[in-house]
Amino acid sequence: MRQNISVEDALESILSQARPIAESESVPLSAAFQRVLAQDLPSRVFHPDADDSAVDGYAVRGEETITASVATPVRLEVVGEAPAGRPFAGEVQRGQAVAIYTGAPIPKGANAVVRVEDTVRDGSGVWLLKPASPADIRHRGDDLRQGEVYLHRGTWLNAARVALAAAMGYPSLPVVRRPRVGILSTGDEVVEPGQPLPYGGVYNSNSYALAGQVQEAGGEAVVLGKVPDSLEALGRSLAGVGLLDVLLTSGGVSMGKYDLVRQMLEKDGRIHFWKVKIQPGGPVLFAEYRGLPVLGLPGNPVSSMVVFHLFGRALLFKLLGRSDAPYAGIQATAATAFGANPSKRAYRRGILRWTPEGFTVETTGNQSSGVLRSMVEGNALVMLEPGESARVGDRVTVIPLGFTV
Template sequence: MRTNLSVEEALALVLAEARPYEKTEELPLREALHRVLAEDLSSLVDHPDQDDTAVDGYACRQEDTLLARPEAPVRLRVVGESPAGRPFLGQVGPKEAVAVYTGAPIPKGADAVIRVEDTRREGEEVLLLAPASPKDIRPKGDDLKRGEVYLKRGDLLTPARLGLAAAMGHPRLRVYRRPRVGILTTGDEVVEPGEPLPYGGVYNSNAYTLMGLVAEAGGEPVLLGKAPDDREALKERLKAEELDLLLTSGGVSMGEYDVVRRVLEEEGEVVFWKVRQQPGGPLLLARHRGVPVLGLPGNPVSSMVTFFLYGRPFLFALLGRTDPPYTRLRATALTPFKGAKGKKVFRRGILSFQEGLVVRTTGNQSSGVLRSMAVGNALVVLPEDQDKEAGQEVEVIPLTFVL
């Protein structure tokens, strides 16, 4: 077992546990939002499937319109119209025009479009106040070309990508199954919300914050309830489910009743324990019955921060996602941020934009102050042995993309 690792060393070992993931399913488009593609996706069609117009106006021959200007309009005979879905099937001849509407195919014989705002209609004729231009014609395949790959395996299906898959002609998509992530809270003092709170007890907030974080990262949270501070009871709970990742909360520190680490040492293999970071130093990585186990600290902030820094990247790597699990930015500190000796520190901050990115502290940085994660939207990263003063530039990791 390795111990006292740097953040970078610990993350590399966590990511090494993300073995190739082959669990897939096929879903209809309406059920595939926010899932991860399991195969490259190529277009089944050209889009547009022929030259079409990007504007409302009149399709005509450019050569007939070259001398058009407001004081000397060019007059063309309107021989038909071409709304989207009902193309004009005839041909445009000399001194003729067809009324076209955005998305409609360009009729045969036409090579230019004049915008409707540059025309004046007079009965069966249209007066052009400017020359027609081919620039408002979208060529066949301008957006999509049949057979070309536009979505990659590992792409998260955002609303725009889901629409792109539909535009390519795919009614169903092969996606990865959501990895099943067990969430097991430990501790005699932990009780469920709604139950009477005993003296010295705490409500089980970690299960629900982790449930949300797992779902947000693309996993399927499996709530395994609470295990008491008892080795045999914990061993029974660890047998409960078929999982792709197990998260335990609490029981990984150095106390007499921190039994998670001891059970995993007896029944599995502990890869590392303790990372030089704050909060979340007692983080543990193990394997139990072939399942990776992240032993998260019990303090609410430590539990959330360590999942965000290690559990979220693990799930992204497992799914082969093409987007990064989080983003690193630079911002100006509006308040001081205190570092720690020999540890990389992640302080909670409020990131905003005020003629540039700025960040201020959420206040009390104790790892038991869960409300700091509710009001904060970023982690301020401080290297070992470094404080930052107001006005200095700091590294920040947004917890949300809403500033």
């Protein structure tokens, strides 16, 4: 068992053990949002499927409009119209124009469009006050070409990508099965919200925070409740968890007499590492229990959430085969000071903002791992290497947590 390892070594250990999920399923477009694409998607159509108008105006023969100006307008006879979805069936002859609307195919014979604001309608004709432009024609396949792949396997399907799949002609999409992630809290002191809180007790916030983080990362959260501080009870709970891809435990991984998750895994499982040189969340554990990957998180709520963001999120991305990174750092200017940890990489909660001068970040205040409120007030983690502090005005590396202003 490796102990007191770096963040990078911990990530390498976790990802080397993770095997991407092979199973996929087909879901309708309405259910594809925030799923992961299981196959490359070539477009089934051209878009647009014909040269069409990018503006409302008149489709004309461009060469007949070269001299058009406010001083010398050119008059053409309007012989029809072409709304989107109802193309003009005829052909534009010399001296003619067709009223056309955005998205409508360019009629045969026309090769340019003059915008409606550069015209004056006159009964059956129209005066052109400016030359028509071929630049206002969108050509066939400008957006999509039939057979070309625009969405690739491993793509996280946001709203724009689902819309693109729809535009390519897909009513349903092949997506990777969501990993089933069990969430188990431990500790005699943990009480479910709504129950009377005994002296020294704490409400179970970790299960619900982790469930949200799992779902946001693309997994299916299976909340298993909590078990008391008993090796027998813990063993019974794990024996009955059913089919899971990952197990997250909250609490029970430190060095105390009642940190039973670590003790049980030392006895009946295989621990890949225990303790990472980070603050908060140092006593994190990664193990295998009867073939099931187990990520043991600290019991303090902030530590639990930070560790999941750094390690659990990366694990789920690997299982899903996601092509995007689980998180990324950006540079920001410290608006307040941030203190160092002498021997561990520190992740300080901060409030990230965009200003006209660039990103700034300020502390949420109390950095205790028990202050869950800081994860609500903050939207970023300021990453400081061992012994590194930050003064006002220093440039720091920041990991956004669902950045909003």
